[in-house]
Amino acid sequence: MPPEVVARLDLQLDIPWAAVFLPNGTAVVSERDSALLKAVRDGRATTIGQVPGVAPGGEGGLLGLALSPGFPSDNYLYLYFTSAQDNRIARLKLTEQPDGSLDLGAPEVVFSGIPKASTHNGGRIRFGPDGFLYVGTGDSQRREQPQDRNALGGKILRLTPEGDPAPGNPFGNAVYSLGHRNVQGLAWDSAGRLWSSEFGPDVNDELNLIEPGANYGWPAVTGAPHRDGYRDAKVVWPSTADSSPSGLEIAGSTAYLGALRGQRLWTVSLSGEEAGAPVAYFTREYGRIRDVIRTPGGGFWLLTNNKNPDFVLVLAPPG
Template sequence: MGARTSRRGLLRGGAGASLLALAACSGDDSATPGRRSSAPPTGSATPPPTTTAPSTPATPTTAAPSTSTGTAVRPRIADTVVDGIPVPWGIAFLPDGSALVGARDTGALYVVSQGRKKVVGHLDVRSRVDEGGETGLLGLALHPDFATNGLLYAYLSTDDDNRIVRMTYDGGLGRPEPILTGIATSTHHNGGGLVFGPDGMLYASTGDAENTASAPDKRSLNGKVLRLTDAGKPGRGNPFGNEVWTYGHRNVEGIRFDERGRLWASEFGDKGADELNLLRRGKDYGWPYVEGADGPGGYADPLAQWPVDECSPSGIAIAAGRAWLGALQGECVWSVVLDGPDRGRTRQHFAGDHGRLRSVALAPDGSLWVTTSNRDGRTTPRPGDDRILRVTL
């Protein structure tokens, strides 16, 4: 089996708590990587570049992190918001500061505030946790006009597909209405990120559903970041006249906008590199032909990348001039400086303290909510799992 490899030295984010890789495993949730081809399908993408980019030195991580303005950031876990939610995944903050939190495998939707949780509804989902899978209730997002229309969006898995649904929430759930169906599903690589952009469009990230040929195929919904209206139609100005915004992705679970309106995505690698990517309209991010940076080779390069046994990035939040990524296999949070002289510098936080860490969300009070994922079938749960941790910066 020919594995995709990076053409540039990996940017190592410091002395990681490197874990033994899962058997025959990629660095993400998946335990069964698909067959790799050294050449693209006919007519589907540009062949992989043959030039070799110069090696990039490892990213230093000994200095204390700082924002582009020089302000020190010292994250610490202040407390536990709640515990006892199995595999919390999507988080959407409500106007009153509480949050809706989805449980991936049960489809339960909780309303959560400090020290309190309450189930307010269930969505019918297909969980593959007994197969070591990644399907279920995934991303959540509130409509920009939620205060007046009460619309909640969810990315979820059924027996037949992954889909995006919308419903009202007013203390209880209205009937889910599918707005985009037919996103291929598989045991692994189901994507699931949702976020509304400053343009009012809904952005959704999908995985390749273990079919690598789908990622470079601009006609496929899989291996993409999609840009949709709030009714699920292709956004005006999309580069290919359909739902696709960017392509060539393996499995993107986390997408988030920063204060400048830039869209960032965390991406699971296979055997070469996990990635933090800045997403730009119509760009090809290289899967399955390039993993990590390829320099002048023609594919969009990540801002930061990690060996797959040190990261497996899922959720992402933007705060204090950094992206904050939950790392499942790395069992930590990684931060990446986004601008200034330290742009691309990575740092590891909370390594090994709480097990697998998945979602990261910026709360209205400026803290980060970080979820553990120890009941996802990949490790031995700890008493009280899973938890939502509150991190102050």
């Protein structure tokens, strides 16, 4: 069955970038430029607070969110944001008060030094099935970084919850995979395989199957050129006008990708390590789609990025 819109939540959001759902069903949304965290409950949005230390500019600001796997006991919310010096990851306590409101603790920076720029800041963070934090970074307009195993730009990183390089990483540092231009989505399939979405330049947006230590080619190659030493993308959109894939979610055997310039939702059928031809829905009906988030009920949220103001589309669970 095609994706079905069951509700539109006009929450007066301002450039929302990511969202996570707490165990009680409340959604927490990041706003890129305002650096505000907002709570959405019962179709209404309220401001939790502003994250200190965020220095928005261009594509930088308050970006990805990830909920600690141990949230019921540790109350940690992880954030990826642009500071005055770099892109960094912090965690803070998010505590529910007796009146149901949420209180923000002071951020604790657990990882820093990710290069920043006006564009290509990456920003997606997610905890994997192994309990480690995966981080998508951009090349920050420094084309030498993605091929440098010791640089943080143009990578997928794998960290412990405390921000140390995860044990078993392929190069003995924080780097998990390299050769990326600007990673925007991370998700795992039912077999525990990691997939990522990535912006190409003016051509060759990508959906990649990520292997530890693999090199995805940027800036030497893009797409799937079958060049020795580089890993081909599983799906390639030849024109970024059709895609610019951002947030990524996987349900069952289907990947769901929000498209910014393409202003649509893409679905891709997955079969083991292979991916089928992408299929588009809602083309130019709702504008730019920044993120796709699985809801506790099995449906999806789509966050728009249209600045006029933005809203959330609620999709029914896949049939």
